[in-house]
Amino acid sequence: MVDIRDIARLAGVSTATVSKVLNNYSEVSDATKERVLKIVEEVGYIPNSSARALSTKRTWLIGIVYSEHLNIGLEHNYFSGVLEAFKREIENLGYDVVFISGRDIGYLKRCQVRNVDGVFVVTADLMDTGLTELFDSDIKCVTTDVPYKAVPLVYSDNRQGSLLAVRHLVELGHRRIAHIAGPLTSIAGQERLEGYRQGLAEAGIETDESLVIEAPEYDSQSGYACMNRLLELPNPPTAVYVMCDLSAMGAMYAINEKGLKVGEDISIVGFDDIELASHTHPALTTIKQDRKAIGRTLAQILNKSINNEKVDERTLIKTRLITRETTKSRK
Amino acid sequence: MVDIRDIARLAGVSTATVSKVLNNYSEVSDATKERVLKIVEEVGYIPNSSARALSTKRTWLIGIVYSEHLNIGLEHNYFSGVLEAFKREIENLGYDVVFISGRDIGYLKRCQVRNVDGVFVVTADLMDTGLTELFDSDIKCVTTDVPYKAVPLVYSDNRQGSLLAVRHLVELGHRRIAHIAGPLTSIAGQERLEGYRQGLAEAGIETDESLVIEAPEYDSQSGYACMNRLLELPNPPTAVYVMCDLSAMGAMYAINEKGLKVGEDISIVGFDDIELASHTHPALTTIKQDRKAIGRTLAQILNKSINNEKVDERTLIKTRLITRETTKSRK
């Protein structure tokens, strides 16, 4: 492998000068700069990043952390979406992305081993002390979904999303609108519920507490179970706003099972717009989380933070209503 | 940050000795070994990986490459599944995983910049010269799905999968079994088709070429379009084996649209067992690709290859039939 000394020799200059050329220092003449660059090009010289990192203390590496025992990881469509967008943007800013596992010595030490410039915590579980230890360190972090102290947070405007959902249903003529809420231990769950209440209030609809059910998890089983409880009500809802698409799919299943038709008999709105949403039958109307924007914003904020610029503690990203086939006007 | 010199000073030995302790050299006495380790523990010393990499030429970093313009990336459930399994296993072997983008200088140079010990090419597009350049270099690679020269390849036993599908349908009493094939430019497409033919032959069913349709893509639109052509046949099939779940979902849509019932009127078998499969309505019977096994095997092979052990060029991973609701015995 050819190194900086070879380049220096070939160009008839010192390694210091080559280094300066490569790092765009101004104190080198145009003539030598050109000569050096030409040789670099010719021999295909590639600076050794380990050596560079050793002397500059910057690795241009960003760590990706996700709580392992949550078992969500890459396979969850929402997170892989924001991760993908994050990756694109952070790469544009010149970094590469490395996964940080917590094996043996914990996230913080692993970050220190790899000397990452910053980390993106994709799925945070605050019960995980390995994670809070990382958050509390002086490594620059950003995260989504779960707030922790002053760690910069970017996530969807859940309240606004709920408003979109409820307004849509109200416009279709619905008045008995139920909500299957996420676990209220999560801010997403809380905020979506608040938005739901606000939406009803806006429309002058009194909230019937029997129409609000808290689900134990963000999964389809939960949606199925909650929907069944709603269907057993003496006066069941004509529309249901569900806190996530997976649960909405469970709810649709429950409705079908009772011989009712989703859309015709009961309208459903989900939240997320995961890939599945457009493939269900009928296709699911939902509130789309802008994963691209969330990921991109996270990358920009992290970069600023690394460069010691001041950044917002919270950034809300607007959601959008995607109208498909599960919402119809009330007959 | 505390470095190896500090440890050496505190322990009253040389840095060489500390290094030897940390790397499990035998030539250091138990007494000093213990003393050094104790101090390392106490002060929370973490070896600098850049310095280490500089001197050993090993980074313990594995690059992940996927053809970017294919636009599959993390969000595709199949690939994120094998990637997740790969990651777990390779981490167990002591590596970390870094994404390699091809920006500016191409995959190969990016790999050289980061000095990765090996790379896993997740989605290969052989038209991409940046990729073949990497394959042709002396960096250790493994890949899945797309064969290239002697690069070790791990993927599902497509033929065997097709056999499972066809046998299952035959057992249910079907004789007119169609196949929506993948693009025959892909080996997956070819092999699944071959398995299909073999399955029919086994059952003594003569193949009706009008029941085999090649789809242009592995997506749901393709499945929808191909299924419609099958339905227009004078004598349509009673069962369809579709080359992937997404396309199977498109096919189901087409069947529904015609007022027919999936399962009752026409049985469907997919391939992949993506997350969606269990959520469709009715739930999709499919051939499960063992993503965990594929990912894990890839990791082990790559590790061996890095250690200059001999490895198999091709490894086939068995598939499994997952029986759900889209296949019923013929009435």
Added chain:
DNA sequence: AAAAAATACGAAAACAGTTTCGCTACCTCA
């Protein structure tokens, strides 16, 4: 008891860059 072998350790070079600081040569201006 002397020779040979084994054990435990350290000095120093090597890995491939960056950065500081000083030196020379040239320019500018009063």
Added chain:
DNA sequence: TGAGGTAGCGAAACTGTTTTCGTATTTTTT
């Protein structure tokens, strides 16, 4: 003409490890 300034470059120190090889000490063998 001489003082002061600046542009362009290089010597050398520095980053934090690993590894080779030599040496002193201890143990084993004859």
